[in-house]
Amino acid sequence: MRDFSTEELDRYSRHILLGDVGVEGQEKLLAARVLIVGAGGLGCPAALYLAAAGVGKIGIVDNDVVEISNLQRQIAHFTDDIGRSKVESARDKMRQINPGLDIETYQLFLEAANIREIIRDYDFVIDGTDNFPTKFLVNDACVMENIPLSHGGILRFDGQTMTIVPGQSSCYRCSFRSPPPPDAVPTCSQAGVLGAIAGMLGTIQAAEALKFITGAGSLLTNTLLTFNAKTMAFRKINLKKQDDCPVCGKKPTITELVDAEQTTCDLK
């Protein structure tokens, strides 16, 4: 067993006190590696909570710089960060919360050519992307590399999330076969989003990662959790792993990754 310093025992005391986490669970967290895809609305709260929880290695991917319109919901970025790289801004906040962690930044677009190599270094992936092609790319790459992930999406007042354990539970493509046609679904920049729901959903994703690592509770596997913040109605929809899924089914037709066309509208 690892010898915790007095400072670590103080810092993580509320985890250690939890029956389902305890000393052993905190050790697992400190040894765990989680990759966050997107340092935006979902990735920011997830990053802060994972850093606070003491996840030993955190990777964060994003190619963008902080803009003033991000600040309404991307909670790790501050006004002084406008113009800075999002991954560096998020890394600095994680370090301020918990200086002892190994934080890896990837200022790039995830693509078919680079994603598998990047995710291979991690135990769990949080999808906080803002576009369908990347969501499918992350799902397919995680299935191929056998890495569990949390899918998440938000728009207007709505959020949805599911947790995927490849080979065991329904993947994103089991239920949603392919990206919707361009402009069938508006982006946050077109349709708007209530800032606080980014925190609601991103922290659910962080909690799923912490549960996966520690083994506490049961995951949102084979379950799509949706909520609408106008009514605060939460709903769980049961999903099934599909034998004919093109990526995780019995006879997969997607056996290598290809970059889809960017189908999101580029309105600002």
Add this chain to the structure above:
Amino acid sequence: MTETMKAAAKKDCRGVSCPMNMVYTKVGLSKLTTGDVLEVLLDDGPPINNVPGSVQREGHEILSKHQLEDGSWQLMIRKGVVKK
């Protein structure tokens, strides 16, 4: 004191308030194997009122509890099966 109550380890949590006394107790227990005994010294008041119940809720057994001359308490805990 019977042979089975011989402590495999000891945690002196006198002067340590709640909840850190429970944190240190859990750290002590985590280093033992099921069936081993941990001796914990706790302050009178909230510590002795809270820690034994928390320890039991996690599946461990309180073998004995008695007050020492300085007013603090000696708690003997047998480590239970770790719940998953």
